[in-house]
Amino acid sequence: MTLPRYAYFRGEIVPYSEAKVGVLTHGLNYGTAVFAGVRAYWNEEQEQLYIFRPTDHFQRLLHSAKVMCMDFDYTPDSLTQITLELLRKEDYRRDVYIRPLAYKADEIVGVKLHDLIDEITIAALPFDSYVANDTNAHVTFSSWRRLDDNMIPARGKVSGAYANSALIKTDAVLSGFDEALVLTQEGHVSEGSAMNFFMVRNGALITPTITENILEGITRRTAIELARQVMGVEIIERPIDRTEVYNSEELFMTGTAAQVVAITKVDHRQIGSGKMGPIATRLRELYQQVVRGNFEEYRHWNTPVYTSEKITAAD
């Protein structure tokens, strides 16, 4: 991976090599940090870089920060402005991934959340695909369980909780799968290691409700909107049993990094025809149009980097 040239660190944009923390930093030792993952897409024809739904991502970051008792004067808009400045300085003319991180910055020993210094850092790096087999992924059900809202809330996108995601991902990949789905303590399908989950049964698109220990994904919200409004597909948010998944017509996962990943096999069982289905196919096409600023109706989700034009994202 190519490292960024700059980062937003301690209130200013500095060379990336200067954006360093000490080994005793609280967030590093105890996982007391929350993060976001945002993409910006290069539109070659328009010679424009578009950040996708930055206001929504930064709003979620600040909500996550609140769960972890972090106190900031930043707003979604001010964080978007910093990101725009950072991307212009990097002068990226390709797809990039933006990583905002809010963390407990004190270099002390002591497990707590209160009376600590909170910092936000942002860096952006060149980025392409995240899941290799994104049109025919083979996934398994992880033997690990999803963390519960009363353990470490998935909704909070807490850095420490990603040890759970890393266990899920690595055990799946080392066993020869592309990804894993993880079950809640009750045995319902929650999500993937870093993506939300969708299933098609009887023509309807079904996804776990937000109380199933999922991250409330921005791509999930985007997929629901596009499927419902543009494709005219019925959306149902409800708990999902493991064996429903084996008998589904289509499956896919969504995430900022993963985008829309079609699943064609689960635990060696073929899903539907064994090929990417029509809903996933259409949604993948639509998603690429939308994120690159080529779908007029959803242009309010695209914040251009290289103009003074300012479009505010709104649901």
Ligand SMILES: Cc1ncc(COP(=O)(O)O)c(C=O)c1O
């Ligand atoms: C656990 C988890 N679920 C779902 C997602 C997808 O969320 P989004 O669409 O906002 O990227 C992510 C993204 O990082 C994630 O880490």
